[in-house]
Amino acid sequence: LLYLDGRSLVDMPIEERKELLGSLIIPSDFVQTSPHAVGAGHALADASRARNLEGIVAKKLGSAYRPGRRSKDWLKIKTVHDADVVIGGWSRGERGRSDTFGSLLVGAYSDEGLRFVGAVGTGFNARSLDDLLSKLRPIEQPERPFAEDPRELKSMYGGKALRDPHWVTPRYVAKVEFRELTTAGRLRAPSFKGLRDDIEAKDVRFEALQASVASSEA
Template sequence: MLATPGVLPSPVGEDRWAFEVKQDGQRAMIYLPGDGTVLVRARSGTDITAAYPELLPLADACGGRPAVLDGEIVALDGQGRSDFERLQQRMGLAGSPARAARMAARVPAHLMLFDVVHLGGRPVTGLPYAERRELLEGLGLVGAAWSTPAAIVGHGAQAWETIRNAGLEGLLAKRLTSRYEPGARSKAWIKIRFVRTTDVVVGGWVPGRGGLAGLPGAVLVGEQLGGQLHYAGSVGTGWSRTERTRLAGLLHVAATDTCPFAEIPPVGGAQWVLPRLVGEVGYATRTRAGRLRHPSWHRLRPDLAPSDLA
């Protein structure tokens, strides 16, 4: 079951919602047949059990009671926050158990459990969220590599303020009466990201495909540091077609054969422009290299010149 992007539910009636911290990791379904084995599948259905050997002891965590659990595998930073860039070192290792075991010692993974969809040999997807949550918490699943983070009923504004001050990515609001809808992106689950904004300089673009042929599929942006333009990421969402068309005209006028970034970005098919267009983008977090994660275009800033950002 997937969440729909949205905003916090109104304070009026917010007691009909539970709020969970939005984790930044790899979604996983955990299958516990009750026979001493465990199977971990990614959202795609791929078997990723071997990539996370620290989760193997989960096989006995339910005391032989069969269960299917929903959760997010994360890697935590020094402050206990999920760090997707750190987790990427653990992903894709299912085909190399020996390397996965070595990486587990260097970058431990942790499973955040938030739902149960099958328990004791019967599906529980038809039960409301509040009842499923009670079943999940009743399992007492707390271990060195897994936990069941709290869900708070009501108090959405306070929860939002807390996660924002803690530098977390966002919240998930889940309607207490909602059933579990496998494969659906449901409005009964709402993901609310804390969006930060920054002003950037456009240094290049990548042509779109299909219906976007001739228009920018994404722009390559940077930030002024030490008198140089440092690549900050690729932004491919946030425009209407009218805005893309207008931006395409500006990009063609500013075309150049010289890359304006201090280091050439690893982007295939990039076309460079003179670094004179300034835009405002929203983003969720940054990587340790300073790249923007989940960036989205907000608007052009014709009132600003690149020199204003130095």
């Protein structure tokens, strides 16, 4: 609730604005106000993770609404998982990254071979882009290493076909963070966190990825 009776409420403490909003809303099947909890942030975050929800928003008592500005008074705490994945290729970058790769094509081993689990397009800086490309170019190969062809999975790329994939020998293991593992076995919103030099690609198993997600949600 930002305005009421022609008066701006943006400087009013969050708890007072919520109280005003509650006095105006008659709960029904169509309209509800969102409940909040004071002092139970860790428990709520754990409950969100257990239900595989996106996360929670923590707002400091007494804080005001600041249009167009980020503030440490309001924090979005996302549910994330981490996993090790095998780099099996990269896709060509566009616009500001046209001279490097757009995303890493990654997978994990199952009984059928290297299973494609997603495209990692965030988490890089200029240095990591250059470093990764210098490692991947020398191990390019004509054959795709994945058991399935990522080019046929258009839904992974906003309905667009994967452009100009470059396949590589599956040598490097990357650590990624992601929001969830979908029912199709794809990583949702994966982000690159670095390379692993203490694990071999052949030891990265899809079953272990599934188990790690399941245990964090238990």
